[in-house]
Amino acid sequence: MDWRIYALGSAFFAALTAIFGKVGVSDLNSNLATFIRTIVVLLASAALISMRQEWVRPANLPLKSILFLVLSGLATGLSWLCYYRALQLGPASRVAPIDxxxxxxxxxxxxxxxxxxxxWKTGVGTVLIASGVLLMTL
Structure with missing residues (x-):
């Protein structure tokens, strides 16, 4: 399947993340909400890997991949913690564009x-995205 389909799926589910997350943090500490979300992601990933029989022995994984995935995981966790706190404090329609x-x-x-x-297309598109974010959040 083409990567664009997955990218569109990512955008769609990210939009749902903002909406569901905003409702989810309304009566809950944002850090606890992030923890619950992380457990769900962990379980869903484990189920998918199990169904597709994609488990690999840790000793067979490249060290560089492990290192950068750990760094990515840390960045993801910090992003989620900030995102959920922002959703708790601000409107989803303004938090999501800044994100x-x-x-x-x-x-x-x-x-x-x-x-x-x-x-030039990437540069112009990047400037337009930044401009759109500014327009939506001012």
Missing amino acids: KLSVVLVVFFAVAFLGEPLT
């Missing part, structure tokens, strides 16, 4: 650290 500034940062980091090219 999407991550797109602008990803483009910057991909160019700076991964050596990905910055095309």
Whole structure:
């Protein structure tokens, strides 16, 4: 299946995350809400890996992959903690666009650290995304 289908699925489920999360943190501490969400993600991932029989012995995993996945997990956890606290304190319609500034940062980091090219289309799109975020949150 094409990567774009998965990317659209990610956007769709991220939108639901904001809506469900806003309701979920209304009567709960945002850190506890993040913990509950993390457990659900862990269980769902384990179920998917089990159904697809994709478990691999830890000794067979590349150390570099493990290191960067641990760093990614830490970044994800910090992102979720900040996101849920922001949802608890602010309107979802303003929190979510600011969260999407991550797109602008990803483009910057991909160019700076991964050596990905910055095309004029990517540059213009990045400026438009940043402009849209500003417009929606001012």
